Amino acid sequence: MNDYISENILNLFHEFVNRFIPTEENLFDIIISNFEYKKVARKEILLEAGKTADKIFFLPEGFARFYHTKKEGTEVTSDFYFAPGFITSFTSLIEQKPSIVNIQAMVKMDVLFIKYKNLMSLYEKEHKVERLGRLLAEQVFITSEKHLLSFLNDTPQERYSWLMNEYPEYVKNIPLHFLASYLGITPESLSRIRNRYTK
Amino acid sequence: MNDYISENILNLFHEFVNRFIPTEENLFDIIISNFEYKKVARKEILLEAGKTADKIFFLPEGFARFYHTKKEGTEVTSDFYFAPGFITSFTSLIEQKPSIVNIQAMVKMDVLFIKYKNLMSLYEKEHKVERLGRLLAEQVFITSEKHLLSFLNDTPQERYSWLMNEYPEYVKNIPLHFLASYLGITPESLSRIRNRYTK
DNA sequence: TAAAATCCTTGACTTAAGTTAAGAAATTAT
DNA sequence: ATAATTTCTTAACTTAAGTCAAGGATTTTA
Numbered sequence A, B: 001m002n003d004y005i006s007e008n009i010l011n012l013f014h015e016f017v018n019r020f021i022p023t024e025e026n027l028f029d030i031i032i033s034n035f036e037y038k039k040v041a042r043k044e045i046l047l048e049a050g051k052t053a054d055k056i057f058f059l060p061e062g063f064a065r066f067y068h069t070k071k072e073g074t075e076v077t078s079d080f081y082f083a084p085g086f087i088t089s090f091t092s093l094i095e096q097k098p099s100i101v102n103i104q105a106m107v108k109m110d111v112l113f114i115k116y117k118n119l120m121s122l123y124e125k126e127h128k129v130e131r132l133g134r135l136l137a138e139q140v141f142i143t144s145e146k147h148l149l150s151f152l153n154d155t156p157q158e159r160y161s162w163l164m165n166e167y168p169e170y171v172k173n174i175p176l177h178f179l180a181s182y183l184g185i186t187p188e189s190l191s192r193i194r195n196r197y198t199k
Numbered sequence C: 001t002a003a004a005a006t007c008c009t010t011g012a013c014t015t016a017a018g019t020t021a022a023g024a025a026a027t028t029a030t
Numbered sequence D: 001a002t003a004a005t006t007t008c009t010t011a012a013c014t015t016a017a018g019t020c021a022a023g024g025a026t027t028t029t030a
Helices: A007-020 A025-032 A090-095 A116-125 A127-153 A156-166 A168-173 A176-182 A187-198 B007-020 B025-032 B090-095 B116-125 B127-153 B156-166 B168-173 B176-182 B187-198
Strands: A035-040 A045-047 A055-059 A063-069 A075-082 A085-087 A102-105 A109-115 B035-040 B045-047 B055-059 B063-069 B075-082 B085-087 B102-105 B109-115
Touching: A007 A025, A007 A109, A007 A127, A025 A127, A055 A116, A063 A176, A075 A085, A075 A176, A075 B127, A090 B127, A109 A116, A116 A127, A127 A156, A127 B075, A127 B090, A127 B127, A156 A168, A156 A187, A168 A176, A176 A187, B007 B025, B007 B109, B007 B127, B025 B127, B055 B116, B063 B176, B075 B085, B075 B176, B109 B116, B116 B127, B127 B156, B156 B168, B156 B187, B168 B176, B176 B187
Parallel strands: none
Antiparallel strands: A035 A109, A045 A102, A055 A085, A055 A109, A063 A075, A063 A102, B035 B109, B045 B102, B055 B085, B055 B109, B063 B075, B063 B102
């Protein structure tokens, strides 16, 4: 399956993993041999709400959106993730319960992925991979906590400027109504806030 | 230092750790030998904002509050934690940067703690402890995400009923103005919501 | 057990966000 | 290139939370 992974993607993957754990060639080969490759279209769903996450994706490039639908039918964007990095619904994967969120590719991209079972046996066999898992879990926690604190500390206006400072790529690349729900407000409110802002 | 740890506390600790990793006596002895013991008064600060977290506490019993102060001076409670479990500012500990939050004991209690350095070398030496670290990081993420989603999905009223369902102990044991800021609203609003609710 | 501190409620008023609706602008797909 | 879709803005009105202020209830502490 590796035959189809381009040199470029391989490098991005290796580099990313190396940020967290120094990998001798040997270990890296073991890791990569557990990953598969997939081409993904813009707007394609990587994980569908209701299904239990059974893989972790590595995005070498591009970005993805996490969203779910409320009872009333409104769609809520809970997160964005810009490459490079690993994504899945960690809650669904860890608890092995149906996912609340959908994960959607925002652009056409190539992804690698590892199946849950294989990840678990890698964790079992390779202490270093377990460490990678710990470090990644710590990172997603920190990101989630930042998002949470923006609700506890700031008004919607302030959250919008926080977002512009903390994640300028979001504001540049992402439709306003997705950002609005990420900030917990309506698109109309965000539009007004942005207006107040520029005057 | 272990001489002073009561049998009861030791059992609670062992039981908790066992939930995550099966520990043969041997490994448990290694783990416990890295922990120290401390008596804590009600309202005592376990970690002070501005200082970098250098330990993880284990609470065998009791509960703690996480809070910080905004520029304007208002105090925000971002989290509560009920024993048994491990607490610290994970963000501060992981990044080794000054903590934003204070951690305060809500009742008189006994705690165990391990120093950051010792934890790191345990991670290094013991694959199983690294796993424990991964599993705990995953848990704190899941908790944080739930809290976050309550802001994205629900109105303050709904967050209050969510809180009553999800964490009834909070509502029973915690002053209303702490709960209010945990929900991202003023005490006055929470008081009114609660009133609407019972009529 | 009395004084002090903390905690909770209520009222009057202000403000900002939600709702509904319509249309303009921009992007995407054929 | 044009139609279709998606995205964004604006306006009028409603609603719920914030603010300020005061007083009562409860808990803590000396």
